[in-house]
Amino acid sequence: MKINNLGTPSALVDLDRLERNATRMADHTRQLGVRLRPHVKTHKCVEAARIQTRGHFGGITVSTLAEAKGFAEAGFRDIIYAVPIAPQKLTGALEIGLRIDRLAVLVDHMETITAIEGIAGAHATIFPVWLKIDCGLHRAGVDPETERAVALAKRLQNSIHIDFRGVLTHAGQSYDAVNRAEALAVAQEEVTVTLGFVDRLAKEEIGVPEVSIGSTPTISSAESLEGIDEVRPGNYAFFDVFQSAIGSCSLDDVAFSVLATVVSVHPEENRAVIDAGALALSKDPGPTHVDPGCGFGRIVAVEDQHPLPGLRLSSVSQEHGEISGPGTAALRPGTLLRILPNHSCLAAACFDSYKIVRDTEIIDQWRPFRGW
């Protein structure tokens, strides 16, 4: 079946682009001498994760226990759940982990460690745990400059119920970069802060087994990762308008798009509407710090994803996407358009399934692990 026979909105994954993105990152990380543990939250699909882990050790990173469970059942045996774990979720995580080699969790608070010890002790097992540090994003993670950070590492090292895996961080502030050079500076900061903390722990006689870092902007731009064991970029599988704007990729690398149909056209008022709104694209505002006029996604041609000038996706409401610009004169009710999303992780999560395409031919369908 061809793309233009699909109902809309539909989620499209361009398999050639996905494979190219995956190969490039696999080669790049191999050259950097680090293990690649892709974050699969972008697509939540077994098929995509298998492509990303080709030629690497097979470890993955997930953002929910629903993903952990789904990927574990599909045969992935080394998983990190990369959101600090709620104490209430420990039993569920333990049950998943016991069925594979390892489901590691991350912590940044002493009370969570106490809860982990309680659960692991009650089940007479040992829980694999990473210490999450904050290297500048100021979201989750303990400040590595504090005494608390050292105390957490010491407790993890000494606990009989915990397999201390190492120190982990995520430089999400790389999304504030305006180009590849700025992303590279953040990448260096990510490495420096983390290795500085490892040195500090060494002076306290706390050994750090491994160091895990990474985001798509920092790993895409990184030129050297000495001292780092593994990296966890994720978005690079699909990329998106945001990553293209800050230099992680070109717009032509974007492997995820949303097919939409024009349903209303008033070219004399420079306006049109498509049937893909906030529930198909998310309301992510995009790279406004680089391109204030970016709108809610980039409108491209259905056949080959070439950008269509004169069309701006200026607004999204629940099921309406509003298009403005002189290009509306070329639209008709029923015209198909393809939208490259601002943020592919959030747009992909709007769909229960993705249509897998090569050029304009649909060759498969993949189902993500939804929910929590």
Added chain:
Amino acid sequence: MKINNLGTPSALVDLDRLERNATRMADHTRQLGVRLRPHVKTHKCVEAARIQTRGHFGGITVSTLAEAKGFAEAGFRDIIYAVPIAPQKLTGALEIGLRIDRLAVLVDHMETITAIEGIAGAHATIFPVWLKIDCGLHRAGVDPETERAVALAKRLQNSIHIDFRGVLTHAGQSYDAVNRAEALAVAQEEVTVTLGFVDRLAKEEIGVPEVSIGSTPTISSAESLEGIDEVRPGNYAFFDVFQSAIGSCSLDDVAFSVLATVVSVHPEENRAVIDAGALALSKDPGPTHVDPGCGFGRIVAVEDQHPLPGLRLSSVSQEHGEISGPGTAALRPGTLLRILPNHSCLAAACFDSYKIVRDTEIIDQWRPFRGW
């Protein structure tokens, strides 16, 4: 089961508040002398739609054909699909409509009318169609001041394949109001523009069978709707932080919330993280025109939804909600919080099911019609 035994994030619907909101709107529209045809896109649930249509004629409004199909199968027999229809969706709409009294569609372009006539003719049937006009939102809808608007109405009236239902509009610009008085002014504009167009058509000897208008802000504030036949508010079933900020309701009326767990706390840095991010709350920026510091939802107490001071949901990423403020000192890993969303329609659409609660007791579970 009690709320605090749920996994997180979970979607909660407070049944008492939903029933109160539904009763108030049902009474209000009855006093105004108009039919209530609630827009069910906010919840997409049969159970909620049945509560909203109690004591009214039973008609509803939907935003997708998946909703139309689901509600038709559940016994709803008079439905308007309130997004201009793509020509490619006409056959699907026709099939649904033939199984109930009426699935009406709306149009704002001559080519769509031609496509409808083609499909209706081929099936030897008559398609119920509304003319969508733009009363100031400038999204979909034909400008009622134009000759095109009159030409569309004339064609709808004269077509042997079309049952011309009337003129329909939606004053979504009411969301730009900063208070109830401004929303009332938009409500008056919505009525005036629409009835002005009906008068203009009358002079051209085009009879308009019915007039349908409405949004939650305009209908909540409306004091008179003379000349209007039916109204289509939807969000009022749940309300949200946005509607409360512009005066459609009080914060205590909000019937939809997301239960979340604190997973990271660093009170000395005024930061904490919950496990509800953009995939549980959407990235809707909220009523920033009224309250620039609104954040991504309002944090309230789990037990009774009273607002918790000193806690601001300052940012959301995929699975992280970042909290700032002095109230973080009272949080621990594992603390449960309830979040009233900025936009309940978008937050509800993040979930495959809702937990129905009275006070803190879970009494039921509802499933929305997802997708398209």
